[in-house]
C-alpha cells in the first residue's frame with residue numbers, strides 16, 4: 541500500500557517535470573519588454589539564470605533579451621577562452637549574437653576579493669541600456685547567490701543607473717526597472733530537483749491564497765527540457781568544468797528555479 545503511494549507520488553513528480561510552470565511572468569513582461577540580463581562572469585548566465593532566459597525566450601510575447609557580462613572572467617588568465625565559452629553558451633540559451641556583449645574594464649576585473657564601484661558599473665552600463673531602450677535589468681540581488689563581491693555589486697550599479705536616468709529623463713520615458721535573483725539559504729539552495737515541486741507548491745498556494753502566500757515578483761521553474769538545455773550550456777564552459785561543477789549541476793536549485801524580487805532603486809544606497 542505504502543509502496544503504491546510512493547509510486548504515485550514519484551510518478552506525479554516526474555510527469556509534472558515535463559512542463560515548465562511559472563508565476564508572475566507578466567510582471568517580468570510589461571508592454572514591449574526589452575530585457576537586459578546583467579552578469580559578472582562568463583558562466584553566471586547558465587549557472588544561475590538559465591530558467592529565466594529559457595522562460596522568456598519561450599514566452600509568446602517574444603521579448604527582446606540582451607546579455608551584458610561585465611568581465612571576461614580573467615581571474616586565472618583564461619579571459620579569452622571564457623569569452624568564447626560564453627558565446628557558445630548563449631548560442632544554446634538562444635540569445636542573438638547581436639544582443640550580447642562582454643566588457644573588459646580595468647576597474648571591473650574578475651576578483652573574488654574586490655567590490656566593484658556602483659558608479660563605474662552605472663557608467664559602463666549606460667550606453668547599453670540607453671541605446672537599446674532597455675526597460676528592465678535582471679541581475680543578482682545584493683547577496684549575489686554565492687556572496688561573490690563582484691555579483692553583489694551589480695544591483696547597486698544597476699540601481700544607480702536607474703536613479704540617474706529617472707532624474708534626467710522626462711516623465712513619459714521610464715527608467716529601467718531592476719530585479720534581483722533571490723538568494724536562498726544553503727539548504728534550499730542545494731535541493732536540486734526537489735526545488736521544483738517545492739516552488740510549484742508555492743505557486744499553487746499563492747494562486748489559491750494570494751493574501752497568505754504573497755508571491756515574490758516572479759517564480760520561474762524549468763521542466764526537464766529546460767534543465768537539459770541549461771546543463772548543455774553549462775558544459776560549454778569547459779575551462780570551469782571541475783568535478784564539483786557536476787555536483788552543482790545535480791544539486792543546485794538555480795538550475796531549476798529562479799525567483800525574482802523587485803529592487804527599488806530609490807531605496808538602495810550606493811554602499812553595502
Ligand SMILES: *[C@@H]1O[C@H](CO)[C@@H](O)[C@H](O)[C@H]1NC(C)=O
Nearest residue numbers: 615616649650651652653654
Ligand atoms: C584582487 O584584488 C586585490 C585587492 O582587492 C588584489 O590585491 C589582488 O591582486 C587582485 N587579484 C587579482 C587576481 O587580480
Ligand SMILES: *[C@@H]1O[C@H](CO)[C@@H](O)[C@H](O)[C@H]1NC(C)=O
Nearest residue numbers: 574604669670671672673674
Ligand atoms: C530606441 O528608441 C529610439 C526612440 O524611440 C529609436 O530611435 C531607436 O531605434 C530604438 N533603439 C532600438 C535598438 O530599438
